[in-house]
Amino acid sequence: MSGREFFTARTVAEARAGFRPRRRTAVEHVPLAAALHRVPAEPVPAPAPLPGFERSTVDGFAVRAADTFGASEGLPSYLDLLGAVRMGAAPEVAVRPGGCVAVPTGAVLPEGADAVVMVEYTAETLPGTVEVTRPVAPGGGVVGADEDVAAGAVLVPAGRPLRAPDLGLLAAAGVTAVAVHARARVAIISTGDEVVPPSTVDLAPGQVRDATASALAGLVTDAGGEPVPAGIVADEPGALKERLLEVLPEADLVVVSAGSSVGARDETAGAVAAVGDIWCHGLAIKPGKPTLLADCGGVPLVGLPGNPLSALVVFGQVGVPLVWLLAGCDTPPPPSSTRARLGRDLASAAGRLDIVQVTVREGVAEPLFGPSALLSVLTRADGYLTVPEPATGLDAGTEVEVVLYR
Numbered sequence: 001m002s003g004r005e006f007f008t009a010r011t012v013a014e015a016r017a018g019f020r021p022r023r024r025t026a027v028e029h030v031p032l033a034a035a036l037h038r039v040p041a042e043p044v045p046a047p048a049p050l051p052g053f054e055r056s057t058v059d060g061f062a063v064r065a066a067d068t069f070g071a072s073e074g075l076p077s078y079l080d081l082l083g084a085v086r087m088g089a090a091p092e093v094a095v096r097p098g099g100c101v102a103v104p105t106g107a108v109l110p111e112g113a114d115a116v117v118m119v120e121y122t123a124e125t126l127p128g129t130v131e132v133t134r135p136v137a138p139g140g141g142v143v144g145a146d147e148d149v150a151a152g153a154v155l156v157p158a159g160r161p162l163r164a165p166d167l168g169l170l171a172a173a174g175v176t177a178v179a180v181h182a183r184a185r186v187a188i189i190s191t192g193d194e195v196v197p198p199s200t201v202d203l204a205p206g207q208v209r210d211a212t213a214s215a216l217a218g219l220v221t222d223a224g225g226e227p228v229p230a231g232i233v234a235d236e237p238g239a240l241k242e243r244l245l246e247v248l249p250e251a252d253l254v255v256v257s258a259g260s261s262v263g264a265r266d267e268t269a270g271a272v273a274a275v276g277d278i279w280c281h282g283l284a285i286k287p288g289k290p291t292l293l294a295d296c297g298g299v300p301l302v303g304l305p306g307n308p309l310s311a312l313v314v315f316g317q318v319g320v321p322l323v324w325l326l327a328g329c330d331t332p333p334p335p336s337s338t339r340a341r342l343g344r345d346l347a348s349a350a351g352r353l354d355i356v357q358v359t360v361r362e363g364v365a366e367p368l369f370g371p372s373a374l375l376s377v378l379t380r381a382d383g384y385l386t387v388p389e390p391a392t393g394l395d396a397g398t399e400v401e402v403v404l405y406r
């Protein structure tokens with residue numbers, strides 16, 4: 001095989017299914033205040049039922065439902081008002097046949113009652129007597145002692161990033177710390193003789209500031225990972241291998257941008273082959289074909305195309321799911337998306353996944369064209385659509401799903 005061709009090219013679907021490291025980050029305990037979007041390492045069971053007591057869900061009167069059957073505006077049921085339940089306190093009075101007890105929303109249901117009639121369907125025309133003008137069924141206006149969560153049931157599952165309501169449920173159950181996977185540490189290496197740090201004020205002819213590393217760090221953070229900046233490596237034989245050997249022991253994932261294409265100075269594949277096994281070199285995706293995936297002694301490595309736009313597109317497709325997976329999350333939280341009509345025809349090649357940047361205005365997705373060398377195509381896009389691997393294109397007017405950037 002000529003050294004100027006990609007070898008072991010794969011589809012994105014193959015990479016997602018087959019390039020799945022076994023490695024997972026360690027488990028740590030974090031307080032609820034630091035647990036948002038973290039991934040529980042184990043399901044968290046409820047230590048006790050929730051809400052823990054039978055509870056009114058309305059402001060009204062606790063009753064025996066049977067005492068209200070047949071009640072109407074014309075022929076109300078008349079019940080003796082026996083007392084009231086205070087919030088946050090045990091009831092001091094029970095409901096007996098023909099009686100009722102005033103209860104606020106959320107109060108303990110007094111003994112003897114099996115329903116709460118809403119205050120709107122009652123009137124206190126005589127002191128001590130409550131007229132009920134609408135029947136309530138047994139269980140109406142009440143939640144059971146374990147209706148939210150039964151004792152021992154799962155409050156939050158393992159492997160799904162915690163959302164705001166999860167924190168609320170854990171707090172309600174008195175669980176104030178959670179065992180979660182540590183954030184995946186993602187070492188980010190840029191390569192190229194022309195690439196200089198963003199802080200460089202005056203550029204020599206041909207130099208470019210490192211755009212990719214900062215943007216990748218953002219994607220890593222968004223995916224719950226911890227970006228570890230690992231600098232810029234020149235296109236010198238041996239330099240990348242040396243840097244890889246430095247960062248690998250401390251990383252859960254290594255990302256190398258540029259140098260994986262077919263140019264004479266493209267050193268990435270050689271350096272990676274020296275420290276690990278290349279799983280694929282060349283991915284059937286546009287943009288982003290010069291992508292490399294490797295296993296470096298259990299640490300996955302993603303070699304990205306040099307063009308920053310392509311690097312970010314590929315990292316979104318194959319890198320972001322890895323950052324989640326390494327931290328124990330099999331199924332990353334779905335991005336928000338919207339349906340739109342495609343504004344014009346799109347051509348594609350069968351067997352290749354196309355990622356097309358679009359704007360969305362009034363339900364129409366308009367593709368943004370331009371070479372992958374232009375990063376601003378990404379900053380102007382509202383989101384992207386995909387032309388699936390088997391398709392040869394999409395016709396204008398087709399309904400498409402646009403994944404939105406946030």
Ligand SMILES: Nc1nc2c(c(=O)[nH]1)N[C@H]1C(S)=C(S)[C@@H](COP(=O)(O)OP(=O)(O)OC[C@H]3O[C@@H](n4cnc5c(N)ncnc54)[C@H](O)[C@@H]3O)O[C@H]1N2
Nearest residue numbers: 190192209210211212258259260261266290305306307310
């Ligand atoms: N003969 C061919 N030439 C190219 C092909 C091809 O198939 N045949 N593919 C093109 C595609 S597509 C891409 S993408 C690039 C990828 O090349 P490399 O991964 O080897 O990357 P470089 O050549 O080093 O860089 C490409 C481009 O990106 C700029 N760059 C690189 N790193 C950064 C960074 N951190 N920040 C900002 N800009 C960066 C670099 O200066 C180059 O302009 O190859 C095409 N060529």
Ligand code: MOO
Nearest residue numbers: 287288289310372
């Ligand atoms: O794959 Mo290049 O990554 O299309 O710009």
